[in-house]
Amino acid sequence: MKKAARANWTPNFSMERGQFRELRLEEASSISSATETRGSIALPASMKITRILGFRVLVPLKGTYPSYTMSGGRTADEFDSTIVCVQTNSGIEGWGEVIPLGASYLPAYPEGARAGIREIAPALIGADPTQLGKINYKMDAALCGHPYTKSALDIACWDILGKHTGLPVSxxxxxxxxxxxxxxxxxxxxxxxxxxxxxxxxxxxxxxxxxxxxxxxxxxxxxxxxxxxxxxxxxxxxxxxxxxxxxxxxxxxxxxxxxxxxxxxxxxxxxxxxxxxxxxxxxxxxxxxxxxxxxxxxxxxxxxxxxxxxxxxxxxxxxxxxxxxxxxxxxxxxxxxxxxxxxxxxxxxxxxxxxxxxxxxxxxxxxxxxxxxxxxxxxxxxxxxxxxxxxxxxxxxxxxxxxxxxxxxxxxxxx
Ligand SMILES: [Mg+2]
CATH class of the missing domain: 3.20.20.120 (Enolase-like C-terminal domain)
Known part of the structure; x- marks a missing residue:
């Protein structure tokens, strides 16, 4: 199936909407909120996703027993976490995380989570993160199946909705x-x-x-x-x-x-x-x-x-x-x-x-x-x-x- 413009992962690639590049921390944007007018009524401008950052964090486990072991000899003694930060034009940012627990627990694996997020992210640039139903439709349109790759992005958008409304996600x-x-x-x-x-x-x-x-x-x-x-x-x-x-x-x-x-x-x-x-x-x-x-x-x-x-x-x-x-x-x-x-x-x-x-x-x-x-x-x-x-x-x-x-x-x- 032919797809629209595909994200490019080349470092320092020319900046266009929906394209990736390596991040420089000092480049954190300062974006102010704005309003738009419909008739004579001033409404908050719709929120838009402006940037999605991805992090990989390896976290060793500690505690009562040395490692987490299940049937088939499947063992974990550290978590390979993928954390995303979804930034918006309002200045609000949301956070989410996915950890598939290795590659042999489910049809999911840590590098797959990161590959999926890279695949989906361009489709979310410019989208309103507070419209969770539309966000999920966009993610499903960008990548068929692979639900675990969408989880961290979905969580981050709920975080944004909560901050935007002043309410806990619960x-x-x-x-x-x-x-x-x-x-x-x-x-x-x-x-x-x-x-x-x-x-x-x-x-x-x-x-x-x-x-x-x-x-x-x-x-x-x-x-x-x-x-x-x-x-x-x-x-x-x-x-x-x-x-x-x-x-x-x-x-x-x-x-x-x-x-x-x-x-x-x-x-x-x-x-x-x-x-x-x-x-x-x-x-x-x-x-x-x-x-x-x-x-x-x-x-x-x-x-x-x-x-x-x-x-x-x-x-x-x-x-x-x-x-x-x-x-x-x-x-x-x-x-x-x-x-x-x-x-x-x-x-x-x-x-x-x-x-x-x-x-x-x-x-x-x-x-x-x-x-x-x-x-x-x-x-x-x-x-x-x-x-x-x-x-x-x-x-x-x-x-x-x-x-x-x-x-x-x-x-x-x-x-
Ligand atoms: Mg179980």
Whole structure:
């Protein structure tokens, strides 16, 4: 398919609308707001995106356990974050973030996120960032599919809308339910005694909900699940998350062995159809994660009664706009939700927290925020984590202020 003018990435390329060039920090523009007149009424001039900056930040993890490990030997001990700054002619700028969590978790990878943003950015120059529906149509027209590449840009535009209106993003997404977000912690797949020890350590920090990573040998996984539940004690929730690592027969073996325990079975097999097959054989609560990546799949899963709960990951769905849509559909259909993202630093954590905060409390399960596990921060004002909960911001927009020294030099600029 032939496309209109394609962005050029040559450094110091001649400046035209929608073209990229390398950024010089000292070139920060000072653009004042303006008004336009319709008849005799002076209205604020429509806001326009004037420049999009991209940053890459590698953030090592710290905390109770050394690395984040799931089925198939997939491990992460640092986050490869892509952060965008969307600047406007009003002087307001918005921030967003995407971290695909390596290249083997979802059909997404960090360099893909950056390539997608470079592809989309020229189409957004001159667009009004406060018109989120139009922004998303423009992004879909510029790049078919690849929703995760649109997430950071969408989040940044919500940040701008919030700052423009003086409202926190949670208000724009529906309002605040409660004053805190209960969190869970993922326990990496490891020998059962190690997993039980990490649970006890995290309990002492106030966490009561845990996700036990499984999806390896069924006999070992049964022991892992029982060890985590024993260490957790009463009062919390456990998700046995295979991350698609079991075959249908392996999943059946494990689910049959734990059917009398109080826990969710999470994404037992890779495909939606295999998960559904296992689901139909047992009555344990089921949670789907990786395999629900669009409204179309969610609608099918609701029709199939394929799950009791779902993990809504903001970037997998393409940002806050799409996540809000799926959130509201789930709420209307009685499906409990874990609101989270594939990974996040402080900027992404703020976006997750606003979406969770605007989700009715009786519909949301514990959420996951990784920003308290980072070796350094990328922004101030992000949700504080204490006593197993996150405390949302009530400041306009996302309520965060990026720490520019932590972001380094931008790796691209489009204007
Ligand atoms: Mg999961």
């Amino acid at each position: 208000t724009l997404l529906g309002g605040q339910f409660g004053n805190r977000i209960r969190l869970y912690r993922a326990i990496p797949i490891a020998p059962p005694e190690d997993m039980a020890g990490w649970v006890r350590d995290l309990k002492s920090q106030g966490f009561v909900d845990f996700q036990a990573k499984v999806g390896s040998d069924p006999v070992g996984d049964i022991e892992r699940i029982k060890a985590v539940i024993d260490a957790m004690g009463p009062g919390g929730s456990v998700y046995a998350d295979a991350n698609g690592g079991w075959t249908m027969s392996q999943a059946a073996q494990v689910v049959r062995a734990v059917r009398d325990l109080d826990l969710f079975i999470e994404q037992p097999c890779q495909s939606y159809e295999a998960c559904l097959s296992v689901r139909r054989r047992f009555d344990n609560p089921f949670l789907l994660d990786e395999s629900v990546d669009s409204l179309a799949v969610l609608q099918r899963a609701i029709g199939d009664r394929a799950m009791d709960a779902i993990s809504l990951k903001v970037s997998r769905l393409g940002g806050l706009t799409n996540s809000r849509l799926l959130r509201d559909v789930c709420a209307q259909n009685g499906i409990m939700m874990r609101i989270e993202d594939t990974a996040c630093t402080d900027i992404g954590a703020a976006a997750v927290c606003h979406l969770a905060h605007s989700t009715p409390e009786h519909m949301r399960l514990a959420a996951s925020l990784a920003n308290s596990r980072l070796s350094f921060h990328t922004a101030t004002g992000a949700p504080e984590v204490s006593d197993g909960c996150a405390w949302p911001s009530d400041k306009p927009g996302l309520g965060i202020e990026p720490i520019r020294s932590a972001l380094g030099e931008p790796i691209f600029s489009c204007e």
